[in-house]
Every structure is written in structure tokens, then in C-alpha cells.
Amino acid sequence: MPRPIHFEIHADDLRRARGFYEALFGWTFTEYMPDFYHLITTGPEGEPGINGGLVKRQGGQGDRVVAFVCTIGVPDLDAAIAKFKSLDGRVALDKHAIPKVGWNFYGKDTEDNIFGMHQPDPNAA
Secondary structure, eight states: OOOEEEEEEEESOHHHHHHHHHHHHOOEEEEEETTTEEEEEOSOTTSSOOOEEEEEOOSOTTTOOOSEEEEEEOSOHHHHHHHHHHTTOEEEEEEEEETTTEEEEEEEOTTSOEEEEEEEOTTOO
16 A cells, blocks of 8 residues: 655755754755755654655746645556546646656645655666
8 A cells, every 4th residue: 555655845945944944853964966855864764754855846937836745655656647647636747757766746636735656766867
């Protein structure tokens, strides 16, 4: 059964957002893609909870990703996207690669909430 595996915080100013969450929660950040993506560690391995990412905000005026996104792990992203669309979900950000990690997709549910789906793939480029 698919479960939440990751969250993302979308931000215009990565440095400002990073400082906010470091100060508020004590989270640690590791730069993964310079000026675009930082990995977030929210606590020690083996304790309940998930880790996430801080990402440079994407999209243009009217379709900007403004969210604290929860991402669900799926075994087949293309099949999950097809099912999502059949359930009247709306695309927020098309399928895209996270190099050497996998494939990501953002959609809006029937209530206009954005969430992510992710398929691991170390060959993603």
C-alpha cells in the first residue's frame, strides 16, 4: 500500500526558508543540487517520521507551486499518473526527473490540494 515517504517545502528564497526551519525545528539541511534543492533531515534514523526537501519554487504566475508537499511513494509513476487523471485529478507539475534519485510528479486532488508522487529510479536524468 503506498505511504508518505517524503515531504517538500517550496520556497522563493532557499537561504531564508532554511534558516527559518533550522531555527524553528532544529532540522539539518544538505545541499543536493546547488541553488535548487536541499535535503532535510528531521530526526535520527529509526525514530518515527519522514525526511524531506527544500526546493526552489517552480511554476509561473497562476500556477506557482505554493505548498508544503507530502509525497507518496509508488512503484509505477506512469500508471499512478494515469489513475490520478482518471479520478479527475489536475496536473500541478508534470513528471520530472530528480537526477540519480527518481521521477516526481505533482498533482491537485479534488479539493485543490497539491501532493507529490515519486518512483525511485537511480537512472533518472
